[in-house]
Amino acid sequence: MSRGDFMKYSIGDFSKLTNLSIHTLRYYEKENLISPERNSANRRCYTENDVKWVEFIKRLKDTGMPIKEIKHYSELRSKGDSTLAERMEMLIQHRQFLNEQISKLQEHQLKLNDKIDFYREKIKTSNTEIR
Amino acid sequence: MSRGDFMKYSIGDFSKLTNLSIHTLRYYEKENLISPERNSANRRCYTENDVKWVEFIKRLKDTGMPIKEIKHYSELRSKGDSTLAERMEMLIQHRQFLNEQISKLQEHQLKLNDKIDFYREKIKTSNTEIR
DNA sequence: ATACAATGTAGAGTTTACTCTATGTCAAGG
DNA sequence: CCTTGACATAGAGTAAACTCTACATTGTAT
Numbered sequence: 001m002s003r004g005d006f007m008k009y010s011i012g013d014f015s016k017l018t019n020l021s022i023h024t025l026r027y028y029e030k031e032n033l034i035s036p037e038r039n040s041a042n043r044r045c046y047t048e049n050d051v052k053w054v055e056f057i058k059r060l061k062d063t064g065m066p067i068k069e070i071k072h073y074s075e076l077r078s079k080g081d082s083t084l085a086e087r088m089e090m091l092i093q094h095r096q097f098l099n100e101q102i103s104k105l106q107e108h109q110l111k112l113n114d115k116i117d118f119y120r121e122k123i124k125t126s127n128t129e130i131r
Numbered sequence: 132m133s134r135g136d137f138m139k140y141s142i143g144d145f146s147k148l149t150n151l152s153i154h155t156l157r158y159y160e161k162e163n164l165i166s167p168e169r170n171s172a173n174r175r176c177y178t179e180n181d182v183k184w185v186e187f188i189k190r191l192k193d194t195g196m197p198i199k200e201i202k203h204y205s206e207l208r209s210k211g212d213s214t215l216a217e218r219m220e221m222l223i224q225h226r227q228f229l230n231e232q233i234s235k236l237q238e239h240q241l242k243l244n245d246k247i248d249f250y251r252e253k254i255k256t257s258n259t260e261i262r
Numbered sequence: 263a264t265a266c267a268a269t270g271t272a273g274a275g276t277t278t279a280c281t282c283t284a285t286g287t288c289a290a291g292g
Numbered sequence: 293c294c295t296t297g298a299c300a301t302a303g304a305g306t307a308a309a310c311t312c313t314a315c316a317t318t319g320t321a322t
Contacts, residue, residue, distance in 0.1 A: 021311075023311050023312070024309085024311080027309080027310065027311085031309095041317085041318060041319080042318090043318085043319095061309095066308075066309090067308075067310095068308090
């Protein structure tokens with residue numbers, strides 16, 4: 001319903017919107033992650049759609065998917081609905097990876113807590129010794 | 132109580148024990164993360180203590196602490212008990228970082244699940260259309 | 263019309279964390 | 293005695309993901 005559907009963003013605006021540097025946006029384009037239209041003067045025109053897409057790219061990246069793989073996903077995506085199943089498969093694989101990642105971090109979290117408790121004791125003791 | 136306390140490991144053995152390549156071990160030493168003794172022939176002699184220390188280094192690394200910071204921690208550690216408080220402070224900071232990391236990943240996990248559900252629906256629909 | 267800010271491309275440079283190569287030493291087995 | 297294999301150092305090379313530079317165009321405010 002919103003006018004937003006017709007908004008076009010320059011690379012500068014899009015950069016601010018997505019918190020990705022202009023350099024990074026051009027790099028992502030070179031790597032086939034994003035493919036904005038160009039206007040008559042060859043300037044990039046990003047859309048609302050690109051905003052959402054970049055948010056998703058960032059999600060994949062922040063969960064440890066390498067650029068190469070995101071590139072692959074992105075290339076599938078631009079081939080249209082015939083690649084839906086393959087893309088879902090990738091996401092399911094990635095979810096598995098993410099679940100494992102979280103489990104490992106939670107284990108590390110426990111151990112780190114133990115270590116900190118251990119330090120607390122050690123410091124208490126060495127303070128006692130000083131008195 | 133175990134004889135383990137007197138065990139010494141060559142770099143090859145230690146590499147197998149810790150799952151770090153010999154190259155990586157030498158690199159970590161250059162970066163001041165580990166400081167094994169040397170025998171008369173200048174060969175590195177790792178101890179049980181080093182095994183535990185490397186496990187901890189790996190924990191810090193796997194939770195996203197950069198080598199530089201681990202190096203700093205390690206240098207504090209080798210200064211002895213006078214640095215206990217500062218080291219604990221580092222760990223507490225790092226725990227904070229880790230907690231945030233886990234929260235973010237959990238949020239990503241939810242969104243990824245949504246996305247996969249969305250794909251599932253979309254695929255179901257496009258299959259229906261084919262019939 | 264002119265200046266200056268934003269954008270374009272191509273390609274070089276940076277950072278992190280390894281990883282590998284070249285070359286040399288030394289102890290133990292055949 | 294000689295070769296082989298593990299180890300030593302110094303320094304070069306690599307991969308990923310940016311990040312920056314140089315230089316050319318274009319859009320906009322005065």
